[in-house]
Amino acid sequence: MTEQKTPEQFLASIEDKNRQEDCNKIHEMMARISGWDAKMWGPCVIGYSSYKYKYKSGHSGETFRIGFANRKTQITLYILWYPDKDDPLLASLGKHKVGKGCLYIKRLSDVDESVLEALIQRAVSEFGNRSEVTE
Template sequence: MVVDDDVRVFLETIERPVRRRDAETLLDLMSRVTGEPARMAYRGIIGFGTYHYHYESGRQGDAAAAAFAPRGPSTTIYLPDGVAAHSDALERLGPHTTGVGCLYVKDLAKIDLDVLEQVVAASYATVTAGTFGRRARDGGSSSG
């Protein structure tokens, strides 16, 4: 697993033991699933790989194809293709909450990591296929 120095420095700042443990678990899981090195994508967000988006509005850019952030109340796992695309799998995940493109987990030890790996892998495959162009809130993928 390749982890840049900025990620290691950031991990050392995580005070809550569960968040730090979960961050290490997600580093391994996302590195394995994506084959990409971990890097600081944004402030407090660890990302893996990138994808290009181009919305109907004309806005476009690049974003992390898989990412997570160890936050205070829970760890946020970003699903750029939206949580709705994974609703069946998420029913089997275990305790979690969701936003439009975010999965919130308080303790990875209480969820099914195999299901989480499937969800991350499916999301990553969708956004890196070269055809993803919608926002998570718009649901699904489309040519862009």
Template sequence: MSTEPSTSNTAALEYVAAVAHPVRRRDAQTLLELFGRITGESPVLWGPSIVGFGQYHYRYASGREGDAPAAGFSPRKAAMSIYLADGIGAHDDALARLGEFTSGVGCLYIKDLDKVDLAVLESIVRSSHATLTARK
């Protein structure tokens, strides 16, 4: 990711307000509150479409390194992407109770937050954020 975030949360709030898909916009507004409560951080826009909260530094064995949001989401056309940089596998037990979603290596894809257990999602994001911010 290694893109510098915007310097204020205005860009992130404007981005969410302008999301065309009504369910994605509604869900993004819900996630703004949820992620803010979990992280204690204000949202910032990373690149053109990732709403991030806090940041962490990563370094791969290859030597590549950079900064990325410690918690983040993106209201994509097909589904809401929720980034879990500590990996989906770290949350297998909770994911079994989450509800309707698909996933990639480090992302949850949720089409409608009304079809997931928000308390379970909160515990997943909280755990991922704690893991990433504990790395120094």
């Protein structure tokens, strides 16, 4: 059985030094803004805090409140609950894409870091009080 890496070990293992620097900055932002502990959720996702959820179908589980992943072509940030196409923060962020619950950026220099911090802060406020989500 392979031992799970710590977030710091994972970040240090990112081969592309520019991507590694971007991910280190995002990790620092999320930890500082949230005050939550980070842990690995699988091989490439760093998540902060956790909560349990249960759907009407009976499916349940546990997941992180906010997090990010270093993917092959982009960095995926899990900081959007239900993205609004008219969101003024997203409009002023810079070059990005949005999916259900996800924000995708290629590099940190493509976005305004202060706007990204505001998005993270909003996610912490929105997700911080959740103890269970039922949908």
